[in-house]
Amino acid sequence: MLMAFYTKSVKQTLDDLQTTSSGLSAIESKQRLRQYGPNSIKLRTEPLWRKLLEPFLSVFMAVLVVAIGISLWHRSYFDAAIIGAIILLNALIYYVQRFSTERILRSLQKRSTVKVEVLRKGKSVTVDAVNIVPGDVIVLDEGDKIPADARIIEARSFRVDESQLTGESLPISKQVETLGADRQIYEQSNMVFQGSFVIGGEARAVVVATGNNTEFGRLSDLSATSEEVNPVERKIDALITQIVIVISLIALVTMGLALWRGIAWDEALRFVIALSVSAVPENLPIAISIILVLAMQRMARRKALVRTMGSIESIGAITTIATDKTGTLTHNKLSVQELWHPRNQRKYTLQTLADAIVPHTRHSVADPLDTAFRSFIAKNPPANVRKPIKAYQFEHALALSGALYHNGTQYILTLKGAPEQMVERCDLAEGERERATVELHHLTGLGFRVIALGHATLKKPLESLEALSPRQHITFDGFVAIADTLRTEAKSAIATAQAAGITVRMITGDHFETAYHIGRELGLVHHRSEVFDSRQMSMMSDDDLAERLKTIRVCARVLPEYKHRILEILKQRDITAMTGDGVNDIPALTNAHVGVAMGSGAQIAKDAGDIILLNNNFQSIVSAIHEGRTVYANIKRMVTYLLSTNLGEVLVSLGSLIVGLPLPLTPVQILWINIVTDSAMVIPIGMEPGEARNMKQPPKPANAPLLSTFMISRIIIMALLMAVLVLTLYALFDHWHGADYARTVAFCALATVQWAGAFEARSDYESLFRRIKKRNTPFLVGLLVAVGLQLIAIASPFAPYLHVAPVTATDFAIVTTVAFVLPIIVLELHKWFGRTFLGKRPELN
Template sequence: MFYYHMSIDDTCNALATERKGLSRREGEKRLKTYGRNEISIKSDPLWRKLIEPFKNVFMLVLFIAVIISFSRQSFFDGIIILVIMMTSAVIYYVQQFTTERILRSLQKHTAQRIEVVRGGETRYIDDSDLVPGDVIQLNEGDKVPADVRLMTTNTLRVDESVLTGESVPVQKNTDALHGKKEVYEQSNMLFQGSFIVSGHATGIVVYTGNSTEFGHIAALSRKSSEASTSPVQKKIDKLLSYVIMGVGGLAVGAFILAIVRGIEFSEALRFVLALSVSAVPEGLPVAISVILVLGMRRMAAKKALVRSMRAIETIGVITTIATDKTGTLTENKLSVQKTWQPEKNQHHLPTIAHRTINHHGQHTRDPLDIAMIEFTEAEELVQLKGEPIKKLPFNQTFSMSGNIWHHEGLYELVVKGAPERVIEHSHLSSANKEEAEQALQALTSEGYRVIALATSVVKNPVEAFEELSSRHVFTFVGFIAVADTLRPTARRAITTAQLAGVTVRMITGDHFETAYHIGRQLGLIQSRDQVFDSREIGNLTDKQLQKRVATSFVFSRVTPENKFRILQALKMKEVTAMTGDGVNDVPALSSAHVGVAMGSGSQIAKDAGDIILLNNDFESIIRAMKEGRIIFSNIKRMLFYLLSTNIGEAATAVISIAIGFPMPLSPVQILWVNLVTDTAMVIPLGLEPGEKHIMRVKPITPTSPLLSRYIIFRIVLVAVTMASMAVGMYAFFNMRYGADYGRTVAFAALVVMQWANAFNARSTFQSLFSRLKVINKPFYIGLAVSITLQIIAMFGPLKNLLGIYPIALGDLFVSGLIAFTVLVFVVELHKLWGRRCVMDPQE
């Protein structure tokens, strides 16, 4: 039901109320029927929340590893993996709790006592006790407690920026409206959460709680804030699903080969289980968690507070940033941008402007008055003679407001208002009027809101504009053009994002012209065709909207519901980040892949965001994006290292059995290589510094695989090289000194090749020798730990447990040198070919 269509009497009839309000008994009855004026959201059942974190490929990998460990009676390993699983679950539960905070914050509000008419008598009640049909009275400075159909207004102006994103207060009236109107067009309605800037009003409460516009935003947030998997996680899950299938096939094949070769059944089973553990990168989940936590700390130092771990990996692959204008690209603060006066005008415009301010000596909430105060205070020549004795509030008929000043027996009325009406009431010649209208056209065409100033002498003080004579004329002074102030770093940050291959889209509640000109100032658009008037969105299907948003980079007249649909359309082909600071941004913030809230914004927006920019600087999102790209590149480094080394270990065993050799590594040696070397080196690779050109390449597309064909080929190349070298060394030393000697050499060579591969993994195209210039202390610490453990394994108390046979140091050194050199040489050749022939958008 659209109450803005109805007259006041029809609204009273529809709500079964009267102008004198409900009776006390009826108010209590309706409170039981409609419930309290609070937002309430249904949540998922507890059992669904508990099992949710275990429904992914990562957990399946770890669960398989637990079964294998317990089947081998390696209870310690199994318990460690279970701890990893529970840690991941706890991280999810914390994330889910954060999501629920969004919904709870929509219910939070400062208790407010509202002046309500019950049974013809005025009384004060808590805003949570309001019901549809209540008649309430609101005054300047009040926060609107529910959705209200206005009955009476007196110079009422309302700040609705929290819902619409418009920084300029809107004028309200009581006239019924015709046709479908958006929130920002419903001039006879007040909405929960907005503020009365000036004037006072009475109205009928039409919606409370979840039925308000604020409640609708809560419902959108609920739909969009359900747990979702990040785009990077989806790619990793898909890759791991292939790994699991491959490991399963490899295990079955290896077991059959082992039996065919005459290996005893229990030994073959032990071998296959060890092989399966070595092939599965079960350490990847905890390694990613560690580098994400460390990334959160680094980003916090750069004034970007990360509240969702998945946001760090996702911010590195975003392809578009959809940003709110007010408070994000701008400071949500009106300022005087330009002024204009006729050439022969003798009045000092800043002085006249200061005289029109409605709250001299008082605190004001009016953004226009604040802008004019700041403008005139910066002018040294402003000289105020006399004192203001009367304030004339904004009059809708005259479309102006003003003050009467008294000085040395003279009364002067100075006014500001709509340019057309001020010009109409001013004494101007035809030529001067034409000149003023041309200047007005020029200023409005640049997207400015223009205020006209005028002055006149009156014989006596007046209380309202209606008291002026019909022949009263003003002396026109000039125009002041105001606009929301752009953040100084916004243009630079947008340019940086565009150079990184990330598109930026501005979403605002402003008029088309204002949005167009701000978009041009920021370098977002070149033509009007790239601006989408969101009032058309209701006529478009989802597919039509998807095509439209693909070519639009500025969106005007956007409501919260529009913003939500725009984000949904963008997400079909883009990885999106959404920035904002108001209640109207909440659905889009929680719907985007990464929600970025401003630290100075509303608490609801901050609760909805995955990342909070503590310094309110849009440029911080670019720094966060760079950090995310570094982390994403490092995740790929870890994957390359783990998959290539694990496949190399598995291939070593399978090739040996296939060609009829005894197993070159015992099961316990396979597990040692997998556990010690991988664990010591994989996390340091995740902390590798970013490459210089990381913000000069395009992001990976949502449909692209996590690992390119170039990297997959290198994984296979490394695995084959490792397996060939290990099997070859085993065969050579086995023939000369026996199986135990050959197995020990192969074991040591395989570990050395893991170290070589860690050096290879530090960069995709850059030579190992060039990359050595980039210092990564954790890498060398991890390498030192791995070398120390290997020395203990070879020469310390663990050698008997691991089946290490005494070998000559010369053989150990030469075989290790060959293993290291050959693997580095092979990968260097591949990198050289890649630098000349391959264009990888990720490195």
């Protein structure tokens, strides 16, 4: 636990760090560098062995490995080779995607060596920031990036941009005086923190923490949470686990039943192998992986870089978006919102505003207030544009900055600064002073930062603003209201998300009034009761906070650890996405189900995100949700299709045993259908185009099952139909032409039934005759591939390997027609029943 150096005086701080105001010696610095290590953040990265094993660590892969074992046990080397190829292909897709993502991330990262001015026993030297150690005294000037956490020991008009750490858009004034205990980061005005920028003044500070011991580094530790399986993958894993358990029990019962009926043990084992192979959805892992990779490519074209495939599944099921404000909903760029003058003389206010801009010459990082003023003046130029003869940087004691101009034999001093002090110092009539005070309260109540303007006539120039006499006559020229600029697309994107049933919450470090004003502008809140001052969190239990968050849409004054806790509570009942771009967002980004980072944000934030928006556009989040919902809907269709076909194959094998028929299909025939026919159709089913209705319905609850009762009933109906049809055809043709002929008929019928099931799987409730009008080119290609491969299996030299016998053209035509038409009739009736009696309208479901 680091000491609270902000509570210590300068002397106490220097004594505790065993240093002086003139800094360490070179020898002491080298010793401390060995003791504390380099000033760099060490992130907890995934070890290489974990990256290599990652694609194999799932229930899917376990199922496939078991399938290989069963095939090798039965010496079905061809079957084992096919399954092994599936495993390797799935791993290859994972490795290629991960490499591509990390390559893009490396290209996004801008590496540069930061130099820092340090005192070495009173002598100023320049060193690499990585070599800074606790006890070093650093010299900070306008434009510098602060290299470590430090206690200020000297300061002159010193202001810092801490938005990356606290989310506060406005610059923070810093000073030397000792503070009381229990101050939050944004209240520690005598401290500076790594990653912040100096925007005005100069200071000296003694380094108190480096590397992972800084506030910046502490956030990286907070972000190192345990890896979680995404909610959709968890549902699929649970479903597959249940299938494996059920099939294992069925296999044991089947083995016992076969032996009890007097079947030889090797024949009984063949039955069990056929049953197990039928039930295992070997092609589901590779099919889902391909669908997710294709979705990742589509999202990349829309400037959304997806780092993990599972994020696509999860974002489609998102119920809550917790979004940072600075840099996400806003540009993190201040702009002038209003000008006000007590006598409504806008031209005087505009002229003073133009004259009061302090020229920026030394560094590339300018005061954001002057940048905002400069942009406004460029669009609203005053009548007289002139150059100052002297500029005065912001004086903290006076809360003023300004510029000096020639005016004949006299001089004009233009001033801008804190409104209360300016109104107090200006010569105003009592009525004008009251009007100014009322307007000031009005503007601050709207969440604006207010700057006051004034000017004075001088007989001679001033060396500094400190030389300005308290009795100097100052004319009040009005107020300038400024605020962070909202992204133009943010409001409509939020409205789209809300229309889709997704709750959007803004989480910001801003003051309550500022947060309320921005939340109202974005359509997030309508009254103050929907805004929460997060400083109350320290006194609230998790249950109390969870209850409060139900009605809250904007959280103000949020610290990084508060974001972490808010996300923890939201995750208990929601599937959450967190958006952000700053260091302060990292714990929440890693703690959400889906972390969405901005491409222009801090590199560490991009490393923590699951999805990176390269165009920093909040609208891209909505597009990602639409893509995710499309993928989620298609995955459910894929699962429904595969479960219905696999269950049908199980019932074919089990039914033949119960009714006393020989095994209708060999294990290799079933594996052929599962891998070749099913795979050719299931992947195109997963590529059904997205529909507008996807964003016009609320997301399913986080604890909702993957498949609804209605879809489970379809699986059962399809499986029973498949079993009855195949066993009936097998029994008839076995009686007429013998076992080999009947097995080939059953093989053809089973494949054809699955093609019909694939047509019906394109939609949950919409009629096939309407759905077929919607183009899905991959589906047509997949169908042609499946039919072509099946014809090769039946009428080629390859047929003997699949135990296929010749069948007459007439029988083949009759069998395939019946096997294709009958399932379509039954499933169309099922869809009609859902639309008519259960209200399952395609446009809403």
